[in-house]
Amino acid sequence: MRGLLAGALLAGVSQAATAEMVLNAGNSQEPESLDIHRSSGVSEANIQNDLFEGLLTQDAKAQPIPGAAESWTVSDDGKTYVFKLRADGKWSDGTPVTAGDFVFAWQRLLDPKTASPYAYFIDQVVNAKEIRLGTKPADTLGARAVDDHTLEVKLLGPTPYFLATLTHHATFPLSKANVDKFGNDYVKPGDMASNGAYMLAEAVPQSHVKLVKNPEFHDAANVKIDTVRYFVTEDVDSELQRFKAGELDYTYTLPNQQIPDLKQTMADQVRIVPYIGTYYYTVNTTHEPWKSHPELRRALSLAIDRDVMVAKITQGGELPAYTFVPPGMSNFAPWESKDAKETQSQRDAEAKELFAKAGYGPDHPLTVEISYNTSENHKKIAVAIGAMWKQKLGVDTTLTNLEWGTMQSALRKKEYKDFGRTSWIGDFDDPSNFLDLFRSTAGEQNYPAYANPDYDKLMDAAVVEADPAKRGQLLAQAEQLFFTDQPIIPIYYYTSKRMLSPAVKGWQDNVLDNHLSRWLSVER
Template identity: 30%
Template sequence: MKKFKLPIIIIAFITFLAGCSNGDGIYSDKGQVFRKVLPQDMASLDTALVTDTVSFDIFNQVYEGLYTLDKNDKAIPGVAKEMPEKTNGGKTLTIKLRKNAKWSNGEPVTAHDFVYSWRRAINPDTASEYAYIMYDIKNAEEINLGKKKVKDLGVKAVDDHTLKVELTKPIPYIDELFAFGVFMPVNKHAVEKYGEQYGTKASKAVYNGPFKVKDWKVEDKIQLVKNNDYWDKKHVSLDRVNYKILKDQQAGASLYDTGSTDDTTITADQVDKYKDNPALKKRLLASTFFIKLNQKDVPAFKNKKMRLAISQAIDKQGYVDSVKNNGSTAFDGFTSKLTAKTTDGKDFADTIKSPLTYNPKAAKENLEKAKKELGVKEITFKMNTEDTPDAKISAEYIKSQVEKNLPGVTMKIQQLPFKQRVNRELSQNYEASLSGWGPDYPDPLTFLNTMTTGNSQNRTGWSNKEFDKLTKEANGPLLKKPKEREAAMKKAEELLLHDAPVAPIYQKGEAHLTNPQVKGLFYHQIGGDTSLKYVKIDKSINRKTGKKKKDN
């Protein structure tokens, strides 16, 4: 299949040289510094107010929750000094906090910080899109719905260094969930000082992680420095972390070639160029991408056969081969592979049977039935995507497939900045949107819950009582019946796919150029993308060959 080409760009070397002239510049490799290219900016430094992967990735470096994730995505103590003591059948957790944890303003991190932060996140006045992830804490859902007071949340500071959490039921993945960004604490004095401006600038937040934000220039760069108030600073080798925000991935490769960055993703066209380079790494992420179809604003999307037609009209293997070429895989489901295992050791995603495979014949048949039921001959809709060259190529491929395999259907493309695209989804102000989701904890419900009725991430107009019932049972009475629980979640996902409120396309892969000198970099499949706490730059390694430098 013909490859979709990206336009060749030239890096502005004046900017590059200006950055290199300063030892603390964004491209400088002076000392222990890790430099990474980001495809988009973070949204905020407020742990209660973000939903995007980039923000959660930064949070992993500058905040620390009760627990953090190790290289195998298992929870290990963070601010907590040990794993929780579980009583009352697993519903009551008593967590001891370490006494030497501090904020970057010198204040101690205490149990009161977690009580304050969690109450703030669940408070409906905060309008956290992720509040629902706390619903397993006693009274959380009722508080978020305005039915109970914030002080009724099932979290209590027994003393400065002991936290007691009451759950509605025992949750098998609760330790990993507590490592997620929304559960990370904020500093009460900083929030009260800056009010609505908290987290909008590097100087308007206080940090308790291995690093702190020194500078944040929106849509340009994010610079971190080692947090000398961090309790475990002796294990942090990096002095600085420099993120450069570049929407054009091809520019990242140019920076890598000039020794100006240590990690960048690259485009499909560039993979073959670097196939023999020791820096080239491919990884499959536990994130799925799909087209959200808004039934509220597009009458045609209320028709199930029309939704099926769109899913079946897109050659997904052709998409990952020609558009991505980075380790992404064609995908017909919703819950990604690598999210959760079944009781017999299978990947949950492999147990799902989906009707949304590429099938142009079935797509045309469903389209003709939909046209008759809708009483129309032509259908036009607009799909939102991001304002990057890569996103444009993706959208153009999807458009070509939809219009080729669905006669009479016209798909228009609207490119928007990332934040605007996400905000339009959250406010349901779109027709179709190329969107994605990754797991927040190692369980299928991290995907399935997002499509329940009223969930802040749903916003498609789709609602199904049976689906809601199955997910509720999986998160309640079936928690102690793993096989029955798996069967319920499998049934729920297959019901979702047969109704097709979203059109799955691929599971995300990434092709990276990573400096072979970078050691100790952890990638995660849940929560934030990386952990940099243990990263060290080994300058005895030859950057170009990946081998030890020879002594002169």
Template identity: 40%
Template sequence: MKLKTITKLVIIVSSLGLVTGITGCFKSKSAQTGNHKDMIVVDNGEDAPTLDPALTQDTQSSRIIYDLFEGLASFDQKMQTIPGLAETWDISKDQLTYTFHLRQDMKFSDGTPITANDVVFSFQRIVDPKVASPYNILGSNIVNGQAIIDNKLPPSALAVSAIDKSTVQIKLVHPDASFLAICAMPNLGIVSKSNINKYGNNDWTQPGKMVNSGAYKLTEWVIKGYILLSKNSYYYDAKDVSINQVKFMPIVDFSSSLSQYKSGNIDITYRLPIDQYKTIKREMPEQEHTVTQEGLYYYDLNMTLPKFRDNLKLRQALSMAVDRSALVKVVLGQDQVPAYSYVTSTVEAGKFAGLDYDWAKWSRDKQITEAQKLFKDSGYGPNNPLEISISYNTNDLHKKVALAIGSMWQEVFGENSIHVTIANQEWKTFLKARNTANYDVARDGWIADYDSVDSYTNLYQCGNPQNNSKMCNKEYNNLLAQAQQTASPEERVDLIRKAIQIAMDEYGVIPLYQYTYYRLINPKVKGYEIEGNHLDHVQSKWYKF
């Protein structure tokens, strides 16, 4: 069965151009630059759905927002938290009160002052129900934050206050060792209160209207064309920003990205063709960089649908039937790690390792036998075939994964017992459909926002906007709440481990693999220390020629 499945996968991925062995089209010399002498051109992989910090929930938007806005804190290339718009801060002994001291004489890109009132306004937006931030959970631990999110108090009740024009005080409900890292997230980039009040929440992000606090300002935004940023001369550290312009290209097709890189039209790729990975590594070793990423690729099962919500055995069968080893070795082949847990084994230095499903250690034949039994016991078979559709955003990699998993399900359960279709959608359309549970099975992925298990546990919480499967176990939420309250680091880890196990027993998502990312960087680009960037959070102010 295993050999037959792998053989079928090889046939599938070969037909998609995954197994090609192409070598002739590569040159050992570096890609030549085009006409952009004082501009870096970056492939961003997709159109950015939004440039509003409070509304971002995706990699493409966040990458650009890191350039346009800065938070009270920032981060260096080792992903360590460093001062941002706040030059210093004080933390009370009980770790519940943070007092931030802003840098003196800072200005937005239009020359107006950045004040404590702008910081207060930015934090209020993240919890304001009218803004409807998908990341409103970032404000839930601030005093009154959850009540505001629940529309029980006005945003002005948030315990973020301006002590004076350059001092901000924030009061927390419980201690959070990750709070400074949260203050460096793109969602809490500081925006201009007067700018948004002038144009409104929907229009202020347009070129010519947007005012920025980061190293760059928005110059042009052509939907499905490009986004052009220019250096913000009012940025507090403008003297150390070397590149005057950054152009982001939404190149969805990986082969096109590679072609444009080789011709000198782009300087940094986003992703590259899977089938040419080994060839690229061999032919362009100084330009190719592969990095293990703190993130998970997984599938959501829509738990609002009775066929999933009311059938645990079906959910178990679908997860167990996926041959993750074949997926990462045959289909992907970029050193990804098979995933059998809802968190990685690497987050927080491995404190949450060892939570894999017990059946992950079984032989493949035993996994298949048990999956078939569970599927039969779930009520499906030749006389009652399961109809299932896999949704994904338009992308060659996602398509290949969907075809492979569909093939595995049909191979394990029988083509007469399960009918699998796949459907791609444009990025914005896909996000909306997934967020509103308008799907059957949906591809999902999560790159940790910072090195904390909280980046993953939020994904499975009842009512969390990032919980796309919509599964809900109240005991899970209760254990996480207890973990937040405890002052004991050991007890925190123990409570969270128990919570994760409860979520995994729900089988609402199918973990598939831990990400790696690989990209090409033109040798002319200096200052980008990619090897240690396991979160893949990037700021263009690091780039130099």
């Protein structure tokens, strides 16, 4: 009897030791694309960060650490980087990761035919901007494979944030042999070769993306989770119910109206953390009345009561935003907008004056359209803003709900009518990551189609400025000029808002809200 019991216990231990460890993650909208060069959303980046690894990667606190490169050196003038790739770096098909794969991927990123929304992201590399604008050939890029394990990168000037950019999916490598074989279908399960901690196993539209552990990953021995399932969870109320039912280990966000109650009833599982991101409305300046009337754009911005918005609508500890660059970013000369110093009554009074100056009023009413991607939270914000505009300025507002991919396409192609709901989440801790979006040459992610030569000059001067203090001042001047023109309406600075199961271990709160699955475990 004792022998049978011991055998049963040993069998139980063996079964537990070999049980699959699964992480079930809420991931908001349907991924636009898993192509690292054709996506721009957070839901896609969450998956891509598990599938691929750049020259640098992020630790559990989202700090840059060695990734596909085990080391690097920087020239005295800060303009030349030499990266040494890991000797044991492999693609999931067992072939080696080479410096040539990085060169290939960066050239593909810049190729105008790729039409990447992030093509501008490596403009600091010699000739990158000219290549993406089609004025120089791809082989002039300031990135070359010295040999299979050595990548040399030349920059236009010293760039203090350059290493941090290399943790972003736009700079990840692609297996040239694999893309040559499958073309754009390399993103399909069974066709994709990835060099990160996981491989793509399934991608079921409007359902989930399933990843499985990559045995070829250089640190596979320390990856604890075997399977990660990213679930499409656009409906925030349904997502919360799935979490409560134990179907999700963490949520993408929270329903705003339920946050106060959740803080009371499930406080140990609520995670609300500062997040370097800005929620804003972009204005389509490609047509009238927005093209020639900055005073009209400013009037509608002033009429939004941001204090009411964060206190009554979002309820997640967000801060009212009157500028685009979030507070506390490094390498910046902080400045305070005049609007932030005034009372809402003062802002409303100026809004009415500017609205009348633009020629609008009871005898010439204004009707506008707000487009937003599917989310009850986005809808509530749009309804509140429309009500404020109606009450204070007599503006009639129509709301248009679009699916994520359709909304992204409308923003990039400037096909939204008046205002488009969007946001920018910092990829790294430097204001250029926010302000580069609005260069006249930025491309598709310049959603308002903003173009001011003086703004471009300030941003160009910041690129080559070696003195950090002077560079910060140039960037601040650029943002002040930008808000003189008012091509966007900032609304609030984000916090990340999630439910997190106690079963998830290794989670580290961070302002980028990045949580690579390789650092986590699940103990049910």
